[in-house]
Amino acid sequence: MQTYDFDYYLPKTVEEGIRLFQQLEGEGKSPVYYSGGTEIITLGRLNLVETNAVIDIKTISECKELTVRNNRLIVGSALSLTAVEERNLFPLLSKAASGVADHTARNKITVGGNICGQIFYREAVLPFLLADSDAVIAGKNGLRKAPVHQVFNRKLMLQKGEFLVQLHTDQRYLTMPYVCVKRRQQWDTGYPLITLAVLKTKTEIRLAVSGLCSFPFRAFEMEKAIGQGGPLPDRVQEALRHVPQPVLDDVEGSSGYRMFVLEHMLEDLISRLEGNHP
Amino acid sequence: MITARLTVNGEQREVAFRPSATLLFVLREKLGLTGAKPGCLNGDCGACTVNVNGTAMKSCLMLAVEGLNQTILTIEGLKDSPVQHAFIEHFAFQCGYCTPGFIMNINSLLKKYPEADDYTIKEFLSSNICRCTGYQEIEKAVKSLLKMNREDRAGLQQDV
Structure with missing residues (x-):
């Protein structure tokens, strides 16, 4: 049970959704968009989100x-993860x-909700960062399309009243070799210690990381280090020097342990994609 | 307050609730359907699982207003079902608190994946927590149902 009340609105169109937001805000309410x-x-329930109108x-x-x-692959923001x-x-x-x-929670959690959460x-967001996708965002001036790298910096940089409508991805990326591994402290369910997604294009290895810092990111500098010649362990050591700071140090794992896990994940996953894995 | 009709277990139930009320709250406190259990209220334990249009949903993670024009099935709507019999045969419960949530999740699994493999079974079952740790028995109950379905299908083919 929620500890507070809110009104619920179910617009049928993008324009209606945007109009509702402006109208509710004009009435002194604090609307939020709602997907999953x-x-x-x-x-x-914990009073960490408060609103009096959900759209x-x-x-x-x-x-x-x-x-x-x-x-182009078009992925709507309100699609459930399952x-x-x-x-x-x-x-x-x-x-x-x-x-x-x-699995059951993912029947409700949506792509947009996860990215904007x-x-x-x-x-x-990791696959979209790796595939240089575009985000389609609705706002009071209509729809705008922007490279995800431009609008996602640690979090999706939405203006007030905007919401994410779709993500567009070049079809070429859909079939490229990839590895995506989520390491947890223990068991198979729970928050990640680190999630590492690796995509191999024709010319480079791309990396995107979640759980290492307090934001997910595309690791451009680390990619450059991996792309240099030389033995993989040396390239990984160089890549580790470009990890954004600070590295998380919390109940899921210390920063030192996270770096240790990242080092081994990088060696393992890149080795798999470079074809040197036993 | 909203006054609306929810379709629950094949019946249209008129009910008044606040837009911020979760489906779990409305089922239990407004409709008297106490089979869906409040556990963590945070989407972690799965004790409140129901089916919405055949899909497993944690009713603590869903507003009742989102259930309008949907088909909601709770454990009360599965009376005397094969899943319940399989749970009894395989002693797939101890204290029983998590059982309705597991059964609703498994009901959805069997409908969506009548030939579910071990990976899919694990994927589904990992959504629910049993504090008594009766997981092996629950898995056995699921597998017995899948086997029964396979045998039923084979029997039907022979009849044809």
């Missing part, structure tokens, strides 16, 4: 789209999504 709603419900975007058709059109996993049009995304929470792991 799991974080609004759970954090709301549920899950009946907006663009937010539920999952298709390949004009050589919906994306089951269609499996982007195996790297399926794999990253399958590490979030548990307060809980900082946001693993669903």
Whole structure:
């Protein structure tokens, strides 16, 4: 049970959603967009999220789209993570999504909700960072499309009243070799110690990380180090020098332990993609 | 307050609730369906699992208002079902608190994946926690149902 009340709105179109936000704000309310709603419900119960109006975007058709059109994969922000996993049009995304929470929770957690959430792991963004995807964002001036690298810096940089509608990814990336591994402190369920996603393009190895710092990131500097010649352990050591600081030091693992795990994950996963794995 | 009809266990139930009320709260406190259990209230334990349009959902993670125009099934709607019989045969419960959530999740699993492999079974079952740690018996109950389904299908093919 929520400890506070809010009104619930279910717009049918992007325009209606945007209009509702402006209208509610004009009335002195503090509206939030709602997709799966799991974080609004759970954090709301703890008074960590407070709102008096939620705008549920899950009946907006663009937010539920999952298709390949004009050589681009279109992923609607209100699709549940299991919906994306089951269609499996982007195996790297399926794999990253399958590490979030548990199967039943993923029936409710959405792609957009995970990416825009307060809980900082946001693993669903990793494949889009690796594939140089575009984000389609709705705001008072209509829809805008921007490279995900431009709008995602530690978190999705939305202006007030905006919401994420879709993510577009070049079809070429859907079939590239990848590895995505989530290491936890123990067992198979729980928050990650580190999630590392690695994509191999024709020219380079790309890296994206969650759980290492208090934000997910595409590790451009680390990629450059990995791309240099030389034995893999040396390249990994060089890459580790470019890890953003500070590294998390919490109940899931100390910063030293996280770096130790990252080192071995890098060696293992890159070795697999470079074809040197036994 | 909203006054609306929820379709629960094949019945239309008119009910008044606040838009911020979770489905779990409305099922238990407004409709008297106490089979879905409040556990963590945080989406972790799975004790409150119900089926919405055949999909397992943690009712503590869902607003009741999201259940409008959906088909909701709770443990009360599965009376005398094969899943319940399998749980009894395989002693797949101890204190029983987590049992409705497990059964609803397994009901969804069997409908979606009638030939589920071990990986899929584990994926589904990892959504629920049993403090009595009766996992092996629960897994046996699931596998007995899958086997029964296979035998039923084989029997049907022979009849044809």
